[in-house]
Amino acid sequence: MRHLRLVLALLGLAASLWAADPFVGTWSLNVAKSKYKTGNPPKQQAITIVEAGDSLDIAITGTAADGTPMSARYLIPIAGGKGVVKESPAYDEISTKRIDANTRENTYLKAGKEVLTVRVSVSRNGKSLSAKLKGTDTRGNAVEGTLAFDKL
Numbered sequence: 001m002r003h004l005r006l007v008l009a010l011l012g013l014a015a016s017l018w019a020a021d022p023f024v025g026t027w028s029l030n031v032a033k034s035k036y037k038t039g040n041p042p043k044q045q046a047i048t049i050v051e052a053g054d055s056l057d058i059a060i061t062g063t064a065a066d067g068t069p070m071s072a073r074y075l076i077p078i079a080g081g082k083g084v085v086k087e088s089p090a091y092d093e094i095s096t097k098r099i100d101a102n103t104r105e106n107t108y109l110k111a112g113k114e115v116l117t118v119r120v121s122v123s124r125n126g127k128s129l130s131a132k133l134k135g136t137d138t139r140g141n142a143v144e145g146t147l148a149f150d151k152l
Contacts, residue, residue: 021078022102022122023049023056027129027149036145039137040065047129047149054078064138076106090138091115108135116143127151 029045045062052075060072076083076096083094091108098104102124108116116135123129129149137143 021049021051021056022126023104023120023129024051025049026152028152029062030128030148030150033148034146036143039141039143039145041145041147042070043067045070045147045149051078055083070138080104 025048027047027049029042031041031043034041043063043065045060048059050057055075055077057075058073060070062070064070072088072090073086074083074088074094075086076094078098080096080098083096085092085094091110093109093112094106095109096104096106099119102122104120106118106120107114108118114135116133118131118133120129120131128151131147131149132145133147134144135142
């Protein structure tokens, strides 16, 4: 009976780990692996993603290419749909589309105009995240490239 309880407890733990969203965690920008075609990547950036009910609560902090601090926070539905922007100088609306378990596409808008599209993918092993982006930065300058992140 004692072994049965242990097995059931381990299965319960394993099931909860498998069910966790692969985006959840803290991600740190890997500048060396990040590549931009247009514009300049941030000097430093961290993304913290936590589950909040049926949404992901996303907080982004860092330092822009010009040395100014950057910060944003928003909630997006795990299943996809319109999110809620809590803090951002660059956008005031967000929507997300879940492509598959490890890929989603986010669209950011400012005053009803699309300013940025980001396709975010988590590697199969869950250790890295890539964000392919195209649009404009907070100053209206064109940006296009891929940011690479490592899971902390």
